[in-house]
Amino acid sequence: MNPPALDHEWLEADGLGGFAMGTAHGVRTRRYHALLQVASTPPAGRFVLVNGLDVFAVTPAGKYALSTQQYAPGVFAPDGSSNIESFTHEPWPTWRFRLPDGLALVQEIFVPHGRPAAVVRWRLEGQGSVQLEVRPFFSGRDPHALHHENSAFRFAPEGLPGSSWVWTPYDGVPATAVSATGGYTHDPKWYRQFHYMEEAARGLD
16 A cells, blocks of 8 residues: 655644644644644634644554654654555545554544534444554644643643543643543653654754
8 A cells, every 4th residue: 555645735624713734644744733723812823732643453463553653863653654545635534544454444534613623533444343542642832833841731631521531731721622432541651853844844843
C-alpha cells in the first residue's frame, strides 16, 4: 500500500472560526495542524487544544498503528500511514486502514457546524475482534507558537457521569471535554521533538 502524499491537506471548519486540519498521510507537517483548534475571540484569538492522536488497533494477531508522528531528526514513529489503504475528503476526512492480519478499519473525522468540537469515529469492516488504544495530545497553545514541557501543565482530568472527562491544562485556556465509548487510564507523558517539515522549510522552529 502507498500512503497518501504528505502535501495533500484537509480542513474541517466549525463556522465559528475554529477548525480541524491535517494531512491525508496522517502526519502533522505544520504547527496549525490540529484535531481541535477553537476560536476564543475570532478572528484572531484561537487556541490549539488537541494537537492530534496516537492510535493503535490491538487484535488477536498483534498491535498495529493507525497514526503517524514525525520526530526530529526525520523519524516516523509510529508509522500508521503504511496501513492506509485509501483516503477521501468527502463528505469529511475518511481513512480506510488494512491491517497486516487482514482486518479493515475505517477512521472518520467530522467537525459539526456551529460547535467548537471534533468527532472521531472508528468502525470495523467485516468480522473480527479489535480494541483501540487512543492517546490525545493536549496542549492549550497559541496556534502560531509551539508547546514545550513545563511544570504548570495540569494533566489530571475531572471525571463526569458516564464516559466523559474534562481537561483544563491552564488557567485562561478553554477546557477540553472528551466523551468516548471506552474507558480512561491516567498515564500522562510529555512528547518531545515533534518535527513539522513545512515549518522547517520556512526556516521556523
